[in-house]
Amino acid sequence: xxxxxxxxxxxxxxxxxxxxxxxxxxxxxxxxxxxxxxxxxxxxxxxxxxxxxxxxxxxxxxxxxxxxxxxxxxxxxxxxxxxxxxxxxxxxxxxxxxxxxxxxxxxxxxxxxxxxxxxxxxxxxxxxxxxxxxxxxxxxxxxxxxxxxxxxxxxxxxxxxxxxxxxxxxxxxxxxxxxxxxxxxxxxxxxxxxxxxxxxxxxxx
Numbered sequence: 290x291x292x293x294x295x296x297x298x299x300x301x302x303x304x305x306x307x308x309x310x311x312x313x314x315x316x317x318x319x320x321x322x323x324x325x326x327x328x329x330x331x332x333x334x335x336x337x338x339x340x341x342x343x344x345x346x347x348x349x350x351x352x353x354x355x356x357x358x359x360x361x362x363x364x365x366x367x368x369x370x371x372x373x374x375x376x377x378x379x380x381x382x383x384x385x386x387x388x389x390x391x392x393x394x395x396x397x398x399x400x401x402x403x404x405x406x407x408x409x410x411x412x413x414x415x416x417x418x419x420x421x422x423x424x425x426x427x428x429x430x431x432x433x434x435x436x437x438x439x440x441x442x443x444x445x446x447x448x449x450x451x452x453x454x455x456x457x458x459x460x461x462x463x464x465x466x467x468x469x470x471x472x473x474x475x476x477x478x479x480x481x482x483x484x485x486x487x488x489x490x491x492x493x494x
Contacts, residue, residue, distance in 0.1 A: 312355045315380060320348040321370065325424055335459040339426025341414055341440050342459050346431075352400055354380075364403030367412055367433070368396045376400070392485075410434060411474075413481045417443065417489055428489070432478040439464075439474035443489045448475060 298318065305311040323344045324330070326337035336342030350368065352358065357380075371393035378385050379395040398405040411434040418428035421444075428443040436454040441447075450464040450471045464471045482488070 314354075315377065316353040317373065318349070318351040319370065322346065323348060327424065333458050337424065339422035339424040341416060341426070341429055341431040343438075343453070343457065345426070346414060354400065358400050359403070362403045364399065366396070366399050366403065366406050368399065368407060369393060369412055372396050372407070390485075411477060411481075413478065415482065415485075415487045417487075430478055430482065432474050432481070434474060434477070437470055437474060439471065439478065441475065441478060450474070 302311065302316070305314050305316075322338045323334070323340075323346065324337050326344070329337070331337050331344030334342070334344035334347060336344040338345055340346075372395070373393070375385060375391050375393050375395040376397050379397040380400075385391060394407055394409050396407045399407055411432050414431040416426065416429055416431075418426065421427050429441050430443070431438065431440045433439075433453070436452055438451045438453055438459075440449040440451075442449070448464045448471055449459075449462045450467060451459045451461070452463060453459070
């Protein structure tokens with residue numbers, strides 16, 4: 290599969306070059322989730338596709354924009370797929386529709402200078418499931434602020450707290466040891482869900 294993806298990306302880049310568009314095109318390569326744990330490993334990260342652990346939500350992101358972005362740079366700044374829309378609008382110098390509510394933020398500044406952090410306080414995830422996912426995912430939500438991450442499991446109302454800089458594999462639940470940080474992040478997660486009108490209920494089919 291990886292060979293096929295590599296070939297496909299190569300064909301796209303070749304076509305852009307033949308059309309003379311390669312120097313005026315933003316090329317983005319990423320994924321929507323981590324690998325499936327039944328066929329691969331995301332080690333040292335915990336979990337995989339369908340789960341809110343880092344193995345399920347932390348994915349590669351490669352962006353190319355000749356003449357506008359530095360080449361060969363890497364960054365550990367945090368971003369999400371919902372940031373693409375406002376970022377691409379920003380890159381094209383198009384003002385977003387004021388009637389629209391943007392889920393993400395523009396990270397154009399980070400693209401141009403990897404040292405610049407996106408302007409946001411936290412990252413949020415909302416994953417309500419009618420029943421556990423066959424790959425192990427449970428209905429829940431999560432929030433990350435800095436190196437701290439909180440996961441809420443909807444089925445039993447449990448909370449898991451991790452410090453990702455010290456524990457990238459999310460092996461030690463610190464919820465009981467750091468109650469103030471747990472409640473701080475949980476409150477922010479609840480406020481975010483209320484602000485966007487999200488509920489724990491799954492859509493009716």
